[in-house]
Structure formats: C-alpha cells, structure tokens
Amino acid sequence: MRLSMFVAVLLTLGIGTGGCQSTMASRVVEQSQSGSSIELRVGQELQVKLRYTAGTGYVWEASDNDGQVLQQVGTPRNVPDDPGVIGGTGTQVDTFRAAGTGTVELKMVYRRPWETDVAPAKTFQVSVSVK
Secondary structure, eight states: OHHHHHHHHHHHHHHHHHTTSOOOOOEEEEGGGTTOEEEEOTTOEEEEEEEEETTSSOEEEEESOOSSSEEEEEEEEEEESSTTSTTOEEEEEEEEEEOSSEEEEEEEEEEOTTOTTSOOSEEEEEEEEEO
16 A cells, blocks of 8 residues: 555656656757748757858858847857868858847858958848747
8 A cells, every 4th residue: 555655656746747847959940941030938949050161261150149039059060961072061050049038130141250341152040039
C-alpha cells in the first residue's frame, strides 16, 4: 500500500512539473524569407542562414540592432558546401536570442567590412515580434 501510494505521488509530481518545462525550439529563417515577419517568445533563439562565397571578403553583418529586443549570440558560423574547395560557397549562420518584448526589423547586410562608404552588395531583412 505504501509503495503504491509513493509511486502515485511520484507520478503526480512528474506529470505536474513536466508541463512547466519550456521547450522553445529555435526558429530558422533563410535568404528566401527576406521581407517576412516572424514571432518569437522571450528567450527563444532565431537562426539566420544566409549564403556566402568564401575568399571574396564579403561577410553578412547585423545592421542597426540595438540589442534591446534581439541579442546576437556568439559569432557567426560558416558552413561550407564543400570544405575541400577554396573560395567555395556556403551558409553563414548567425544566432540571435529574443531578449525582450517588442518588434524590431532585423537587417543583415552583405558587405566588405573595410568598405564603409559603399552600399552593401545584398541585404536581408525580417520583422521580428517578441511576445
């Protein structure tokens, strides 16, 4: 009797706390989704995957992001299509975390960092609403 009561209590506690855990999956956006709108929850991560060509000097950079709504996490990660090819293409992955509620236009520019007075070769933009 005591054992079955103990098991019942453990199961009740396990079920009761299981629903409280938050499993917020990362959202992923790609270049083809430029101009779209997405919604995140505070604490949720957003991965931005944009195409690049190695060896050109061009990199994707976040532009005009004050960090109040979205904060960049770490440094961008480059995933080459074929690691053995010099100057090949790949995908740059930037990760952002929803830091606070609000709406922000996340703008990424593809440019050479030393060319500050030249328009970017490409731009990517999504409207991010954090609840």
